[in-house]
Amino acid sequence: MSTTATKPLRIGEVAELTGTTARTIRYYEEIGLLPGAEDRAQGKHRAYGEADVERVREIIRLRDLLGLSLDQLAVLLDAETARASLRRELEHTEDPAEIRGLLEQALGHIGTQLELVRMRRLALGQLEEELVAKRRRIHKRLSELPEG
Amino acid sequence: MSTTATKPLRIGEVAELTGTTARTIRYYEEIGLLPGAEDRAQGKHRAYGEADVERVREIIRLRDLLGLSLDQLAVLLDAETARASLRRELEHTEDPAEIRGLLEQALGHIGTQLELVRMRRLALGQLEEELVAKRRRIHKRLSELPEG
DNA sequence: TGCTATTCTGACGTTAACGTAAGAATCAGA
């Protein structure tokens, strides 16, 4: 878990901040959706930073908006995962070629997400249009009734 | 199950036409998502019409697009259910006042669906914008790299 | 009327995504 400069949070606080439960957060760590600090000793409390809170929020948002399984989400969020770890690397490398590579990789990940989101949105748009058309037909029938 | 003028279909054919399974169709009937003919004798095969196929398609579409439980879908689809049965009534009533009532009821149901679809679509739009913004930032950083 | 493919009705199995409970351990504050 990346601990930012801000005061570290405990799992209960993160749960409250993100509107979920501690169990869910542990579960997400269990299935690899959340990093899970590799240097935490057995039994010690987990510590989170602002970045982790954002990550959880993002997961929940995608979970609710797209209809993916958490496994699929994990794949999709390789983007985030990669970018997060790459961001740390970015701060410690000076080689422009390497930086370029990392950024372009991030671009690919974002592209994948964008494509998925757009497809969903188009499908919903189609559905919306059909509903509007239905409604129009009913309005028309209503207007053609006697005793208007 | 409403049997239209076209040749009646069996559950396996409906499953194939809608890209699902017979079990799923029976399950949907079991939980009230599909009508289930009240006059079918124990053990006799189910018979479906084109309208039923459309209904199943609609269910699957909404199931996949909105992230609702089938219970919630059943509520939402009271719209369809009501309109379907009302359509039959419509064909057998002449009273304009009654027709007006039925049509206005249908309007309400469609309105409910529309509202839900629109909210989802807006949320997805917001997400899309954010992803595009992220991408733009990365492009900018790339363009500011040396040896462009 | 006989045969075969399909369906019917239970009933139990399965998987994902957590909930819940229990006993021990940790942490922050007085």
Added chain:
DNA sequence: TCTGATTCTTACGTTAACGTCAGAATAGCA
């Protein structure tokens, strides 16, 4: 250092949405 609140780990429980299987019954056709 003591203490109360929170967390940890482990493990079993739960629900939705079907899958699967078995034995009997039907439906359509030769």
